Amino acid sequence: MDTPRNQVERLGRQDNPFDPEFPETDLDRIAALAPFKDMDPASFSKKQPLRMILQSDTRLRRFKRGEIIVRAGDYGSSAFMIVSGDVRVVLPPGLPDRVLGRREPAKRSVFRAVAQLWANHRNPEVRTPEELGGGGSADAESGSRVFLQDVPRLIGKSKTVTLGPGEFFGEIAALSRMPRTATILCDSDDAELLEIRWQGLRDILKHDPALRAHIDALYRKNTLSNALRSFPIFQHLDEEQLAQVAAQTQFGTYGEYDWSGDYKKLAKAGTNSIDKETVIAQEGDYPDGVIFIRSGFGRLSKRFGSGQRTLNYLGAGRWFGLREITHNWRDPGSAVPFQYSLRVIGYTHTLFVPTRVMEQVVLPGAPNSLLPRPLTPDELDVDDDDPLKEQGGFAQRIGPELMEFLTGRRIFNGTATMVIDLARCTRCDDCVRACAATHDNNPRFLRQGPVSSGIQVAQSCMHCVDPVCMIGCPTGAIHRDASAGDVVINQATCIGCTSCANNCPYDAIRMVEARDPGGDFVTDKEYRPILKATKCDHCIDQYGGPACERACPHDALKRMDMTRLDTFATWLNR
Amino acid sequence: MMRTTIKRRLSGVVLLLAAVVALFWGHRQLVPVMRHLAYLTGWFLLAVCLFLTAYNARKKLPFLPLGNSRTWLQIHAYVGYFSLALFFVHTGWRWPSGAFEAVLASLYLAVAASGVVGLVWSRIVPRRLTARGCEALYERIPMIRRKLAEDAEALALASVATTRSTAVADFYKLHLAGFLGRPMNGWRHLAEVRSPLMRIKALIADLDRFLAPDQRKVLGELAVMVAQKDGLDYQRSLQLSLKLWLFVHIPLTYSLLILTFLHVVIVFAFSGGAGAN
Numbered sequence: 120m121d122t123p124r125n126q127v128e129r130l131g132r133q134d135n136p137f138d139p140e141f142p143e144t145d146l147d148r149i150a151a152l153a154p155f156k157d158m159d160p161a162s163f164s165k166k167q168p169l170r171m172i173l174q175s176d177t178r179l180r181r182f183k184r185g186e187i188i189v190r191a192g193d194y195g196s197s198a199f200m201i202v203s204g205d206v207r208v209v210l211p212p213g214l215p216d217r218v219l220g221r222r223e224p225a226k227r228s229v230f231r232a233v234a235q236l237w238a239n240h241r242n243p244e245v246r247t248p249e250e251l252g253g254g255g256s257a258d259a260e261s262g263s264r265v266f267l268q269d270v271p272r273l274i275g276k277s278k279t280v281t282l283g284p285g286e287f288f289g290e291i292a293a294l295s296r297m298p299r300t301a302t303i304l305c306d307s308d309d310a311e312l313l314e315i316r317w318q319g320l321r322d323i324l325k326h327d328p329a330l331r332a333h334i335d336a337l338y339r340k341n342t343l344s345n346a347l348r349s350f351p352i353f354q355h356l357d358e359e360q361l362a363q364v365a366a367q368t369q370f371g372t373y374g375e376y377d378w379s380g381d382y383k384k385l386a387k388a389g390t391n392s393i394d395k396e397t398v399i400a401q402e403g404d405y406p407d408g409v410i411f412i413r414s415g416f417g418r419l420s421k422r423f424g425s426g427q428r429t430l431n432y433l434g435a436g437r438w439f440g441l442r443e444i445t446h447n448w449r450d451p452g453s454a455v456p457f458q459y460s461l462r463v464i465g466y467t468h469t470l471f472v473p474t475r476v477m478e479q480v481v482l483p484g485a486p487n488s489l490l491p492r493p494l495t496p497d498e499l500d501v502d503d504d505d506p507l508k509e510q511g512g513f514a515q516r517i518g519p520e521l522m523e524f525l526t527g528r529r530i531f532n533g534t535a536t537m538v539i540d541l542a543r544c545t546r547c548d549d550c551v552r553a554c555a556a557t558h559d560n561n562p563r564f565l566r567q568g569p570v571s572s573g574i575q576v577a578q579s580c581m582h583c584v585d586p587v588c589m590i591g592c593p594t595g596a597i598h599r600d601a602s603a604g605d606v607v608i609n610q611a612t613c614i615g616c617t618s619c620a621n622n623c624p625y626d627a628i629r630m631v632e633a634r635d636p637g638g639d640f641v642t643d644k645e646y647r648p649i650l651k652a653t654k655c656d657h658c659i660d661q662y663g664g665p666a667c668e669r670a671c672p673h674d675a676l677k678r679m680d681m682t683r684l685d686t687f688a689t690w691l692n693r
Numbered sequence: 694m695m696r697t698t699i700k701r702r703l704s705g706v707v708l709l710l711a712a713v714v715a716l717f718w719g720h721r722q723l724v725p726v727m728r729h730l731a732y733l734t735g736w737f738l739l740a741v742c743l744f745l746t747a748y749n750a751r752k753k754l755p756f757l758p759l760g761n762s763r764t765w766l767q768i769h770a771y772v773g774y775f776s777l778a779l780f781f782v783h784t785g786w787r788w789p790s791g792a793f794e795a796v797l798a799s800l801y802l803a804v805a806a807s808g809v810v811g812l813v814w815s816r817i818v819p820r821r822l823t824a825r826g827c828e829a830l831y832e833r834i835p836m837i838r839r840k841l842a843e844d845a846e847a848l849a850l851a852s853v854a855t856t857r858s859t860a861v862a863d864f865y866k867l868h869l870a871g872f873l874g875r876p877m878n879g880w881r882h883l884a885e886v887r888s889p890l891m892r893i894k895a896l897i898a899d900l901d902r903f904l905a906p907d908q909r910k911v912l913g914e915l916a917v918m919v920a921q922k923d924g925l926d927y928q929r930s931l932q933l934s935l936k937l938w939l940f941v942h943i944p945l946t947y948s949l950l951i952l953t954f955l956h957v958v959i960v961f962a963f964s965g966g967a968g969a970n
Contacts, residue, residue, distance in 0.1 A: 232757060543819055545815045546830075567828075661756055671763060672765070673819075693696060
């Protein structure tokens with residue numbers, strides 16, 4: 120019997136392998152390489168043995184001399200292991216964008232943009248045969264290849280590190296959902312690399328702790344100095360001093376990798392309080408070191424009455440405790456403890472540099488401009504006063520209620536959070552109509568959501584700093600756009616497993632039943648509807664930025680980077 | 694530090710005043726030298742009206758980089774005010790004597806008035822909606838109201854068995870069923886009149902003193918539902934008013950444009966080429 124027009128095969132993870140034509144001989148060759156050959160097959164589940172992970176989540180790629188493998192600043196969803204040849208890591212300041220061949224996300228042509236006037240489908244959620252049939256790559260980095268000529272001249276004053284066979288790179292960006300920290304070039308005439316998408320890397324790490332230790336050691340050896348150098352307080356150090364600091368630096372990992380499940384449970388039960396959060400540093404304790412946030416977030420709070428008042432949240436690139444330690448180093452006679460508490464929210468990686476190292480290596484040579492100002496007697500006596508006064512600036516302008524709301528609901532995670540000023544919003548829904556018009560008549564957000572102090576956070580994808588929606592995606596369909604950093608869904612590789620929608624802590628992803636261009640629901644062979652995940656794509660392929668924001672006549676709706684509280688405070692008080 | 698909104702409004706007002714002064718001055722300069730100046734001001738007014746209508750077209754093309762709707766609305770409002778000055782210059786500060794022109798002028802003033810009222814209303818109402826609470830999407834209000842009415846009825850009916858009394862159920866049937874069952878007090882909500890809710894609350898308070906504790910509990914729950922329903926009615930009434938004013942402003946605008954084209958045809962048909970000067 121012929122398959123009806125609107126019936127398709129239901130896709131699984133194995134149906135979307137990283138390399139659909141991965142030869143068995145190559146698979147044998149990879150499995151025989153360290154560290155895979157040393158892994159205990161018994162530690163992997165029967166349902167998902169190591170060989171199956173390698174088959175579905177890895178692919179072999181060849182690079183020529185001078186070819187760019189990953190670019191600093193790009194978002195990548197995969198790590199690399201060098202099989203043969205060498206690669207060169209270009210350390211900061213790195214190569215300029217012009218040289219890297221960085222390109223803007225592809226926009227629709229003007230004709231296709233205008234054609235939305237008449238070409239949008241009348242039925243909701245129509246998918247083309249290509250979007251239903253699977254295949255295609257969700258990999259954001261496998262676009263056109265860029266080769267660099269005259270590499271020594273281009274590299275200029277940037278330092279480089281060479282990595283050889285057996286070494287890993289790119290795992291931090293892949294696993295922590297952060298941008299690549301360095302550009303890496305091929306340094307051999309012909310290098311062969313095994314690219315592992317993060318789902319596979321995660322699964323291997325889960326079953327083989329030795330690989331985690333191996334990757335940590337590589338991070339300390341290759342990347343830590345570079346990471347430390349990104350914090351201003353270390354920029355004046357020479358190589359030897361930096362190596363001293365790196366040797367004493369401790370790694371900290373707090374919270375759950377997949378924190379959204381616990382968060383949603385607590386939020387549903389109404390018990391998502393600050394008391395449940397792990398304390399990284401406690402107000403009133405001896406400041407034993409400076410904590411630098413590598414990825415994730417921490418909540419900065421201070422005792423107020425019999426509770427804790429949130430003053431700020433610290434994201435990647437921020438630090439805690441430097442002011443107290445500098446104060447004590449300058450004036451040991453009036454040593455002070457930590458003035459605030461730092462709690463982990465979600466999943467947070469930290470670097471901890473002990474006080475002794477700070478006092479002996481970092482602070483003595485630091486220029487005054489890099490040192491925080493000393494704590495004043497007034498600042499040390501704020502226990503009975505409003506701690507927001509001490510913070511001043513944006514924290515005071517935002518107000519305590521909204522601050523608690525943003526932190527408690529983890530809104531700080533968003534880089535394009537849809538905030539609506541209800542005192543200006545006329546509920547005209549021009550934003551919703553504009554969104555629908557630019558997405559084939561399908562609005563990609565709901566103009567509803569939690570409200571605090573007259574500010575509503577709409578149910579729209581926030582394009583999170585830490586997009587936990589990506590955690591469970593078996594095919595990598597939900598991924599970051601390499602250059603824009605927006606979280607987008609590849610409809611061709613989405614298998615409708617609902618993992619992203621369940622993981623999203625903000626209910627910003629909706630599962631829809633797909634239709635074919637004729638308007639009929641698409642089903643599998645058992646007549647069950649084919650589901651696809653949908654969400655805001657930040658109008659990545661449209662001209663002029665997000666249509667919702669541009670459509671608001673009353674300046675009520677803004678896509679806000681909530682990691683920049685100063686911008687938010689300015690917008691609130693506009 | 695001056696807020697950006699105030700700065701922007703001040704700049705807009707200053708620019709508007711400057712444009713109006715320039716219009717009056719320019720018109721005064723041209724009066725002695727141009728015999729049929731009304732043609733020039735008429736074409737200018739038509740161009741301004743077309744520009745004002747273009748804002749609606751911008752809204753239909755959100756996928757083109759045609760600028761923010763916010764900027765468009767600002768310009769739309771200030772150009773709208775400017776068009777009033779231009780209208781009076783065009784009519785020579787006199788009410789037209791012909792019936793057609795009088796209709797045309799009335800229509801123009803109606804469009805302008807609906808625009809000004811709509812703008813002021815859209816500044817006032819969102820604050821009132823936010824301050825009142827019970828936020829709900831307009832399209833979902835009937836569904837929420839129906840659910841509330843069903844829950845209230847079930848609660849009242851169940852109270853007959855749980856409290857072994859019909860007092861609360863009777864009260865529900867007599868005073869609350871009608872109120873919960875359909876939208877109420879639309880105009881009163883617009884005028885911020887709270888007396889209907891106060892009246893129901895007073896009735897509830899009257900009954901409350903005669904009830905046993907278990908009946909009181911049920912009545913208390915019904916009182917909460919009444920307050921929620923009143924909030925929903927408030928949201929419905931004000932949100933509807935925000936939607937409806939555009940159904941006045943936009944059809945009037947298109948009627949005005951049609952009559953304006955007729956006006957142009959008539960003027961040229963009966964002018965005998967008077968436009969050439």
